[in-house]
Amino acid sequence: MLFAKFFHLLGLTIWVGGMFFAHMALRPALGVLHPEQRLSLMAAVLANFFIWVWVAIALVLGSGLHMMAMMGAAKLPPYVHAMTGIGIVMMLIFAHIFFAPFRRLKLAAAQQDWDRASRALRQVRMLVGINLCLGLLTIAIGALGPLSV
DSSP states (O other): OHHHHHHHHHHHHHHHHHHHHIIIIIHHHGGGSOHHHHHHHHHHHHHHHHHHHHHHHHHHHHHHHHHHHHHOGGGOOHHHHHHHHHHHHHHHHHHHHHHTHHHHHHHHHHTTOHHHHHHHHHHHHHHHHHHHHHHHHHHHHHHHGGGGO
């Protein structure tokens, strides 16, 4: 169970930490670039980051399901159910980001359609912001949930 917890925390760190960095540090710093440069850079950065998000999701999902199985479904405290539900919502939001607005961002940037790329990036940013909030909430529930048991 110790290795599962490590892989779970590793996946969370990669995913939520990456969203925090991108949303709170990288995005504001890109204001010094011209829109075309900013959009091209974000398309490339997100392409690299999203590979790691898929890895993180595999780590979180696999280790989480393993730990839940080891605890026994009947014995799971309510905070574990809350984390599970929020995590599934986060995964669905990410899948939508990846297959819809991020795909549009890549295509628009490749075609140098900066207006369409900008609209797609705004949608990515909004959804990543939602996922970041959900991720931070999940971490808080995981850290503080045992206090309620």
